Amino acid sequence: MNFLEERILSDGIVKEGNVLKVDSFLNHQMDIGLFDQMGAEFKRRFADTPVTKILTIEASGIGIACLAARHFQVPVIFAKKSKSINLEGDMYVAEVESFTHKCKNNVIVAQKFLNSQDHILIIDDFLANGCALQGLIQIVQMAGAAVSGIGIAVEKGFQPGGQIIRNLGFQLESLAIVESMDAETGVITFREQA
Amino acid sequence: MNFLEERILSDGIVKEGNVLKVDSFLNHQMDIGLFDQMGAEFKRRFADTPVTKILTIEASGIGIACLAARHFQVPVIFAKKSKSINLEGDMYVAEVESFTHKCKNNVIVAQKFLNSQDHILIIDDFLANGCALQGLIQIVQMAGAAVSGIGIAVEKGFQPGGQIIRNLGFQLESLAIVESMDAETGVITFREQA
Numbered sequence: 447m448n449f450l451e452e453r454i455l456s457d458g459i460v461k462e463g464n465v466l467k468v469d470s471f472l473n474h475q476m477d478i479g480l481f482d483q484m485g486a487e488f489k490r491r492f493a494d495t496p497v498t499k500i501l502t503i504e505a506s507g508i509g510i511a512c513l514a515a516r517h518f519q520v521p522v523i524f525a526k527k528s529k530s531i532n533l534e535g536d537m538y539v540a541e542v543e544s545f546t547h548k549c550k551n552n553v554i555v556a557q558k559f560l561n562s563q564d565h566i567l568i569i570d571d572f573l574a575n576g577c578a579l580q581g582l583i584q585i586v587q588m589a590g591a592a593v594s595g596i597g598i599a600v601e602k603g604f605q606p607g608g609q610i611i612r613n614l615g616f617q618l619e620s621l622a623i624v625e626s627m628d629a630e631t632g633v634i635t636f637r638e639q640a
Numbered sequence: 641m642n643f644l645e646e647r648i649l650s651d652g653i654v655k656e657g658n659v660l661k662v663d664s665f666l667n668h669q670m671d672i673g674l675f676d677q678m679g680a681e682f683k684r685r686f687a688d689t690p691v692t693k694i695l696t697i698e699a700s701g702i703g704i705a706c707l708a709a710r711h712f713q714v715p716v717i718f719a720k721k722s723k724s725i726n727l728e729g730d731m732y733v734a735e736v737e738s739f740t741h742k743c744k745n746n747v748i749v750a751q752k753f754l755n756s757q758d759h760i761l762i763i764d765d766f767l768a769n770g771c772a773l774q775g776l777i778q779i780v781q782m783a784g785a786a787v788s789g790i791g792i793a794v795e796k797g798f799q800p801g802g803q804i805i806r807n808l809g810f811q812l813e814s815l816a817i818v819e820s821m822d823a824e825t826g827v828i829t830f831r832e833q834a
Contacts, residue, residue, distance in 0.1 A: 474720075475715050505718065508699060512702075522670045
């Protein structure tokens with residue numbers, strides 16, 4: 447079991463409706479030492495991959511992306527989420543629709559920060575259905591840039607997002623993949639990783 | 641002139657309506673080396689101040705707060721902004737109203753992450769009218785915690801937020817204080833600091 451899986455077991459809380467609360471260390475209060483360790487692990491997993499920029503999405507991806515960026519020595523761009531578009535200038539906009547939540551969101555990045563020479567590492571805190579992630583991939587491709595890989599802190603392996611992204615041929619590295627969790631017993635099991 | 645003022649002069653763009661665009665290094669694309677330098681400077685300015693946690697607000701404060709937290713060796717909490725309140729659990733909620741934008745927002749932090757023993761350093765990217773900052777201070781005080789100080793990247797010195805906060809007796813450290821800026825000529829002048 448790795449350091450993030452251990453932390454999830456000790457401080458994560460399983461709630462009804464397949465909710466995993468990790469707000470004490472990951473997405474409300476943030477443990478910066480842990481984020482630094484996650485950044486080092488992403489660097490290890492993407493050691494042979496060219497990365498010119500890290501792309502994430504507001505809000506809870508930003509902290510993880512920023513600490514990871516220290517290990518890659520590249521800038522971070524965070525995509526904005528918006529129901530409506532009112533940003534000035536030339537923007538890449540991906541409209542993404544949540545299958546489960548029945549809501550539409552726009553994922554937005556200023557065009558000037560992505561170009562066809564870029565090799566983009568996408569980083570986010572959670573992957574479930576992969577809706578936001580699909581929007582980020584779409585934006586990288588709109589810019590003619592390459593997706594170098596995708597680094598996720600916690601993947602819900604029992605939801606389809608991860609499988610879809612791997613089926614599309616992307617290198618997706620999730621530091622913890624939750625295979626199952628039980629709100630009654632609190633038991634969490636992880637997918638074994640090499 | 642310090643490193644952040646120099647960077648603003650070289651890469652910031654003044655737009656009509658007192659808008660200073662720093663999205664190429666501060667609040668859309670983020671220069672992590674610069675953020676690390678800002679974190680070190682905040683640590684120098686608050687060297688003798690007890691700090692148990694850093695509090696910021698989504699989205700563009702998060703990156704700066706996370707890099708600063710490495711220098712203070714403390715966790716970061718980011719407050720959520722919302723027009724409506726639909727978060728579960730016990731929350732501190734400050735309703736803040738923008739004098740200029742005529743909009744209300746709720747600033748929200750889970751109660752379990754702040755307590756009366758905490759010494760909170762508040763960090764954010766911009767200070768203009770200080771609306772969000774007033775909400776953050778209110779929340780720290782609701783929790784019975786102490787505001788150790790406030791660290792801001794860019795203060796618009798010609799808007800009232802900074803003066804109000806200093807009048808209230810808080811130690812406010814802004815790495816760059818823009819005294820005036822001119823959209824026609826592009827000239828930016830900074831307030832002299834020790």
